[in-house]
Amino acid sequence: MASTPVNGAQAVAQHKLLDQVARAPDRRSSPMPTHLTVPGSGHSTPRVIPQEGTSGSGYVAPTFEGKEQQMEGVMDGVEDKGFIPPDFVESEVKWFYNELGIDDMYFATESVEAIVTHIHSLYAAKVAAYARDDKRLEIRLDKEAEDHAVYIDTSRPGVSVLDGPRYEQRIDTKYLNNTKANTGYRVESFRSTSPLPGSDDQQLRCYFVYQCEFESPNPGETETDVEKIGDKRFLQKATANTKAIYQQALEVAVERTGPVIEWFDIEGSRDKRLVLAYKQGSALGMFSALSDLYHYYGLTTSRKYVEQFSNGYTVMSLYLSPLTGAAGAKHPPIEASIHQIIKEISLLYCIPQNKFQTLFATGRLSLQETIYAHCVWVFITHFLNRLGNEYTALSSILNPENSAHAELLSKLKRRLRAETFTADYILEIINSYPDLVHSLYLSFANTHYVQTRGTEDDFLPTLSYLRLKIDKVQTSEELTDTINKAVVNDHHQMVMNSFRIFNSSVLKTNFYTPTKVAVSFRLNPNFLPPSEYPQPLFGMFLVIGSEFRGFHLRFRDIARGGIRIVKSRSQEAYSINARSLFDENYNLANTQQRKNKDIPEGGSKGVVLLDFKHQDKAAGAFEKYIDSILDLLLPPISPGIKDPIVDLHGKEEILFMGPDENTADLVDWATEHARVRGAPWWKSFFTGKSPKLGGIPHDRYGMTTLSVREFVLGIYRKLNLDPSKVRKLQTGGPDGDLGSNEILLSNEKYVSIVDGSGVLVDPNGLDHAELLRLAKNRQMINNYDASKLSPQGYRVLVDDTNVRLPSGDLVYNGTTFRNTFHLRSDIQYDTFVPCGGRPESIDLSSANKLIVDGKTPNSASRRPAASCTKTRARTRAV
Numbered sequence: 001m002a003s004t005p006v007n008g009a010q011a012v013a014q015h016k017l018l019d020q021v022a023r024a025p026d027r028r029s030s031p032m033p034t035h036l037t038v039p040g041s042g043h044s045t046p047r048v049i050p051q052e053g054t055s056g057s058g059y060v061a062p063t064f065e066g067k068e069q070q071m072e073g074v075m076d077g078v079e080d081k082g083f084i085p086p087d088f089v090e091s092e093v094k095w096f097y098n099e100l101g102i103d104d105m106y107f108a109t110e111s112v113e114a115i116v117t118h119i120h121s122l123y124a125a126k127v128a129a130y131a132r133d134d135k136r137l138e139i140r141l142d143k144e145a146e147d148h149a150v151y152i153d154t155s156r157p158g159v160s161v162l163d164g165p166r167y168e169q170r171i172d173t174k175y176l177n178n179t180k181a182n183t184g185y186r187v188e189s190f191r192s193t194s195p196l197p198g199s200d201d202q203q204l205r206c207y208f209v210y211q212c213e214f215e216s217p218n219p220g221e222t223e224t225d226v227e228k229i230g231d232k233r234f235l236q237k238a239t240a241n242t243k244a245i246y247q248q249a250l251e252v253a254v255e256r257t258g259p260v261i262e263w264f265d266i267e268g269s270r271d272k273r274l275v276l277a278y279k280q281g282s283a284l285g286m287f288s289a290l291s292d293l294y295h296y297y298g299l300t301t302s303r304k305y306v307e308q309f310s311n312g313y314t315v316m317s318l319y320l321s322p323l324t325g326a327a328g329a330k331h332p333p334i335e336a337s338i339h340q341i342i343k344e345i346s347l348l349y350c351i352p353q354n355k356f357q358t359l360f361a362t363g364r365l366s367l368q369e370t371i372y373a374h375c376v377w378v379f380i381t382h383f384l385n386r387l388g389n390e391y392t393a394l395s396s397i398l399n400p401e402n403s404a405h406a407e408l409l410s411k412l413k414r415r416l417r418a419e420t421f422t423a424d425y426i427l428e429i430i431n432s433y434p435d436l437v438h439s440l441y442l443s444f445a446n447t448h449y450v451q452t453r454g455t456e457d458d459f460l461p462t463l464s465y466l467r468l469k470i471d472k473v474q475t476s477e478e479l480t481d482t483i484n485k486a487v488v489n490d491h492h493q494m495v496m497n498s499f500r501i502f503n504s505s506v507l508k509t510n511f512y513t514p515t516k517v518a519v520s521f522r523l524n525p526n527f528l529p530p531s532e533y534p535q536p537l538f539g540m541f542l543v544i545g546s547e548f549r550g551f552h553l554r555f556r557d558i559a560r561g562g563i564r565i566v567k568s569r570s571q572e573a574y575s576i577n578a579r580s581l582f583d584e585n586y587n588l589a590n591t592q593q594r595k596n597k598d599i600p601e602g603g604s605k606g607v608v609l610l611d612f613k614h615q616d617k618a619a620g621a622f623e624k625y626i627d628s629i630l631d632l633l634l635p636p637i638s639p640g641i642k643d644p645i646v647d648l649h650g651k652e653e654i655l656f657m658g659p660d661e662n663t664a665d666l667v668d669w670a671t672e673h674a675r676v677r678g679a680p681w682w683k684s685f686f687t688g689k690s691p692k693l694g695g696i697p698h699d700r701y702g703m704t705t706l707s708v709r710e711f712v713l714g715i716y717r718k719l720n721l722d723p724s725k726v727r728k729l730q731t732g733g734p735d736g737d738l739g740s741n742e743i744l745l746s747n748e749k750y751v752s753i754v755d756g757s758g759v760l761v762d763p764n765g766l767d768h769a770e771l772l773r774l775a776k777n778r779q780m781i782n783n784y785d786a787s788k789l790s791p792q793g794y795r796v797l798v799d800d801t802n803v804r805l806p807s808g809d810l811v812y813n814g815t816t817f818r819n820t821f822h823l824r825s826d827i828q829y830d831t832f833v834p835c836g837g838r839p840e841s842i843d844l845s846s847a848n849k850l851i852v853d854g855k856t857p858n859s860a861s862r863r864p865a866a867s868c869t870k871t872r873a874r875t876r877a878v
Contacts, residue, residue, distance in 0.1 A: 048265045049241060049273060057190075057303045057319065058242035058273070061103035070107060070115075071097055077116040084123050092123055100192045105237065106208055109148060118143070118150070125154075126197070137196050139204060140165050147211040149175070155191065155205035157300035158323045160292050160361040167207055168288035175209050176306060176314075177284045182217035184280070184308035185209050186231050187287070191302055214310040221311070224250045229309040246307065246315050249277035253313055257627045257673070258517040259283070259349045261342055266319075271302070272338050274318040276345065280308065282517075282620055283546060285353040290318065292361045293348055297341060298323045298331025343514060347371055350519050351546050355427055356437075364434050369441045372511070373430055375519055375544050376440075380498045381423045382582045383527070391416065392531055410843065413532075421491070423578070429495045436486055439474055440499040446473040447503070448646045449512050476500060501527050507649040510631035514643055518545035520628035522649060525553075535590055538602070539653065543628045547614035548621035551582060552629060552655065553589040556602025560687070561592040562660030563606035563625075565618045569756065569798070570815075574612040581609050606657060618662055619669075626670045629655065630677050637678060654681050659688035661836075664699040664737055671695075699737035702745065709745050712831070727751045727765075731822060732835025733781050734774035739835040743775040751829050752821070755836070757782040758800070758814055759821050762793030763828070823849050 052058060064070075075093050078084055084092055096119050097107075107115070121141040129137040141152040142165065151167040175185040192204040212231040219229050226247050227235065238246075245262070253260045259278035266273055278286075287306060294301065305317045320341075322334040331337065344367050354374035359365040365373070391412065398405035430437065474482060479500055487493045508522045525537035538559070541552040554561070566581070568574035585607040593603025608625050610617060633653055636642040659667045667686040671693050674682035688703075689695030698704060716723055728748040732739040733755025743750075750766040752759065757780040760766065767788040774783060782797055789795070792806050800814035807826065811817045822832065823846055832850065834842065842850070 048267050049245075050267045051269065052239050052241060057305075058239050058245075058317070059103075059188075059237045059305065060239060061105045061237055062108075064104035064108040067097075067104060067107055070112060073112045074115050074119065077112055078119055081116065081120065083120055088123075092119055096122065099194060100204055100206065101190055102206060103188075105188075105233065106150075109210075110150070114143065114150075118152070122152070137199050137202065139196075142167065142170075144174075149207075149209040151207040151209075153205050153207075154196065154202050156202055157191070158295050158298055158327060160295050162358060162361060166288075168291055169285075171207060171209060172285045172288050176287055177281075179280050179308050179314065181280065181312045182214060182310045184212045185306075186212055186234060186308055187304070187306040189301075189304040191300070212308050212310075217310050219311050222254060223311050224254055226250065226309070229311045231308060234307050242317075245275055246277070246317075249275055249315055250309065250311070250313055253277040253279070254311070257623060258515055259345070261345050263338055263342060270322060270334055272320045272334060274316075274320055274338075274341070276316045276318075278314055278349065279620075280312050280314050281617065282624075283349050283352050284614075285546075286349070287316065289348055289352040289357070290316070290345070292357065293344060293367060294318070294320055294341060296360065296363060296367065297337040298328055299334060299337065299341075344368070346513075346515050347511075347519075350516060351544070353546070356431065359431070359434055365437060368445070368511075369437055371519065372441045372444060373437045375521070375542075376499050376502045377423075377427060377430055378544050378549055379502050379542065380426050380495060381421075381578070383501075384421050384426070384494060384498055395531060407843065421495070425491075426495055429492050432492070433486060433496060436483060436496055437499075438471075439479060439482060440496075440503065442471055442473045443476075443479060443500075444503045444506070447648075448506065448509055450644060450646060476504070508632055508645055508647045510628060510645065512643070513631055513636075513645060516628060516631060518543055518548075518624040518628040520544075520632055522632050522653075533586060535593075537586075537589075539604075541606075541629055541632070543608075543625050545621060545624045545628070547617040548608050548610050548625065549578075549581070550606060550608035550621075550625050551585045552604065552606040553585050554602060554604030554655070555589060555593040556604075558600065558654070558656070559589075559593070559602035559604035560596070560656040560658060561589060561604035561606070562658040563608065563622070563663050564588075564660035565622060565662035566607060566609045567615050567618070567662065568610070568612055571612050574609075577609055581607060601656065604655070604657075605660075619666060622663060622666045623669065623673070626673060627677075630674060630679065634677055634679055656684060657686050659686070659698050661736070664688065664697065667695070668693060699741070702737075702741035705738060705741035705745060709742075712833075723747050724749065726831055727829040728831050728833065729822065729827065729829040730754070730833045730835060731841070732833075733757070734771060735778050735780045736836055740775035740778055742833060742835055743771050748831065752827055753781050754818060754821050755780050756798075758795060758797035759818050760784055760795050761827065762789050764790040764792060766793075 049058075052060075071093060075089055078093060079086060079089050096102075096115075110118075118141060122139055125137060125139040125141075137154060139152060139154045141150070143150045149171075151165075151171070153165060153167055155161075171187060176187070179185055186209070188208045188210075190206055192206070194203070196202045196204065210231075210233055213233070214229065214231055215235065216223075216228045223229055224247065226243050229250075230238075230243075235243075245264070249260045249262055259276055262275040264273040264275070276286075276290075287304075291301075299320045299322055301318050302321055303319045307315045307317070309315070320334065320338070322328050323331065332340075348367060348371075351371050351374060354360070354371050355377055356365065356370040356373050359373075360367055360370040391409075394412075395409055398409060400406050400409070480497070483493060483496045483500075487496055505523045505525075505527050506521050507524050510516050510520050520541060520543045523540045523542055525540040528537065530536075535555065537553055538556055539552075539554045543550045543552075552563075566577050566584075568577050585605055588607070589603050589605035591603070592605055596603045606625070608621055610621055614621070631642070632645070633655065634642075636644050657667075657670070667689045671682060671686050671689045674685045679685060683694060687695060688698040690697060696703070713723075715721075716726070724747050726748045728746070728750050729752045730739065730742060730750065731754040732742075733753055734740045734743055735755065739753075739755065747768075750768070750771060751763055752761045753766065753771075754760075760781040767785075770785055770788050773779075774781065777783075781795065784795065786795060794803075794805055796803050796805075796811050796814050796817050798815040798818050801812060803811040803814065805811060809826075819841070821827075822834075822841060
């Protein structure tokens with residue numbers, strides 16, 4: 001059967017260079033629009049650059065005048081050790097100095113003793129190879145000092161090795177991922193020009209890492225002059241042409257949210273020079289991920305450079321060469337694949353290290369297929385219906401109006417979701433079916449990929465386009481049949497069928513947009529079971545980036561609500577937050593819908609969950625979240641940068657947002673960015689922006705706190721209470737906008753405050769002046785002056801263990817104590833104000849412990865309580 005035609009596709013003649021490789025069975029590429037114009041370069045054709053510097057690298061190492069003398073010293077050192085026969089000493093040393101292509105910078109940096117050690121390591125590898133049955137030479141050498149590192153590894157061109165030392169991943173993890181502005185590391189890597197002795201298919205790959213020494217460690221925010229922001233070694237070695245290329249890339253990068261990608265022809269060669277510039281910390285793991293990408297297309301590199309600049313940007317430069325012989329014949333020519341690589345770097349930047357990276361590195365799946373699978377994996381972890389028919393039957397029997405029944409169903413739902421299908425179990429299942437992923441991806445691509453460039457493309461049809469035309473795109477019924485035949489049990493069937501649900505729910509996506517910073521999807525929420533989500537959503541967005549995942553939900557076409565960023569103190573807290581992410585978002589938006597009942601706008605909410613290892617990336621995650629949603633709201637106006645997308649929703653959409661937890665200081669950026677992106681509604685995009693943009697900052701003026709505070713004061717007036725005599729417990733500390741404003745507005749007698757750092761208690765009342773100091777400085781209670789506590793007062797931090805309280809009680813674990821403190825009966829208080837808190841810290845069962853017969857059981861006066869006067873209880877971990 002002929003495959004279903006691609007969206008908007010027309011029959012095309014086969015390209016003479018690509019037809020053969022398109023039909024090769026071992027590698028599959030996925031459709032991405034391709035073009036010769038490099039986004040951000042301003043050039044209609046790639047520039048041709050001369051071969052200059054060492055081996056045409058664009059770098060010239062300063063001559064080390066003492067090299068010959070050093071080599072003599074190294075020979076003496078090797079000979080003195082006695083491990084290498086005297087007849088071989090000179091040849092081994094000269095081979096190391098002259099045949100590996102190591103530049104003089106290395107020899108000027110390393111000591112004689114270090115070089116002697118490296119030569120011995122290489123010679124030992126040769127001896128070990130002789131003892132092996134296959135005589136295969138394997139060299140593994142690494143040396144890490146405080147300010148530099150050296151790695152030398154045996155390497156086959158064009159192959160990603162998964163079971164070796166994986167030095168590139170180590171360089172990413174230990175050095176490049178930790179680079180920040182005025183501190184960082186630069187990397188030089190090269191491949192030896194000659195094969196290893198006795199192994200024609202192997203060469204040495206060398207990596208040299210150096211700690212940066214910047215000319216100007218603290219430049220201005222907009223400084224782009226490489227002579228001022230560059231590393232001293234880079235400025236010493238780079239040619240004028242290399243500096244000019246980097247200069248131009250940096251000038252464009254500082255104006256972009258995402259990366260700048262350039263490529264150049266090298267004069268007199270088929271090789272290409274690829275240059276990539278992006279903000280430091282925005283694409284962790286990019287160095288090693290790029291290797292997997294160009295290996296997939298049958299390319300290798302002769303040299304690679306990673307340069308850091310003190311203005312907070314990274315520039316990578318790669319010299320790409322095609323494989324030779326039979327290995328190269330299996331892949332498209334470099335003249336075609338360079339365009340595919342350029343396009344795919346934009347996708348790789350979004351998620352450099354996806355959950356299915358191994359399938360990509362081994363060539364089992366393409367980059368697009370693995371990132372697609374990664375996104376669907378995220379979708380499945382939130383939406384796989386794990387409750388089953390038994391739960392539905394039970395819920396129909398029980399009475400939801402009965403609090404005991406409702407509590408039982410709630411706990412059962414949490415347990416089923418947490419224990420039946422964990423994220424790791426879902427990942428394991430998907431990894432077992434790469435062929436199914438390929439077929440399901442084709443169905444997704446067949447709907448959402450658009451061939452946008454037309455017949456003017458020199459390389460139309462692209463390799464990826466030909467693949468899609470050749471591979472059979474199955475119908476929904478055929479996919480169901482294929483899945484049922486392939487899976488081994490019901491669990492596997494549920495997971496793989498969720499791919500079909502995802503495909504049918506996507507109304508539009510920026511997946512194929514040439515430039516993006518995260519992957520976003522506008523979903524049709526009709527797949528949500530009404531039994532769990534009785535109030536239907538109007539709109540639903542899912543955004544996935546390298547350091548976060550996030551949703552935006554709304555109940556009306558025109559709706560407004562805040563965007564919050566969720567942080568997690570521990571891996572356990574992150575797991576809890578991830579499981580409850582969508583439910584929290586849904587409930588918050590539903591609450592906002594009710595709060596907005598008297599205004600024209602409906603309710604919405606956005607929640608961004610930071611991955612556990614990226615708790616310091618809140619601002620970057622927020623920027624990616626906003627920019628990726630704008631991709632789906634704004635029409636494309638820059639061909640080759642923002643191309644048209646398939647819009648199955650078919651209607652213009654506008655989202656209106658506001659500040660929430662951890663985003664109050666980011667709304668100005670979002671407003672300005674919407675203006676730069678050309679949104680006609682940029683002024684109304686966010687509330688809470690600064691006055692210069694026409695807004696009123698919510699946190700500065702305490703808008704939420706002032707509103708709720710009036711209800712508290714009304715209760716006090718109704719009950720004829722003196723606020724200064726009311727004993728008060730507050731969760732959510734003086735570091736947050738709600739907690740700090742509550743303290744600044746209050747005159748009650750605080751007996752306890754619980755925040756992310758721990759618990760602060762004083763039955764005689766906490767020092768009001770000290771609380772005001774913390775609130776004004778936005779500091780947590782771990783900064784409270786303990787000398788101001790009475791003898792009955794105490795502070796227990798989350799990291800504390802075995803703490804004896806003044807009452808004699810022993811606190812074994814500070815975190816557990818913090819999480820359950822609000823339920824303790826030994827602290828007397830009259831009002832409880834939750835300005836933040838733990839997941840489900842107030843639910844049907846705990847509410848009965850807080851309020852009995854309309855009174856708080858631990859009230860000092862047994863008066864009718866103003867308990868829970870601020871109903872902002874959280875459903876997440878902190």
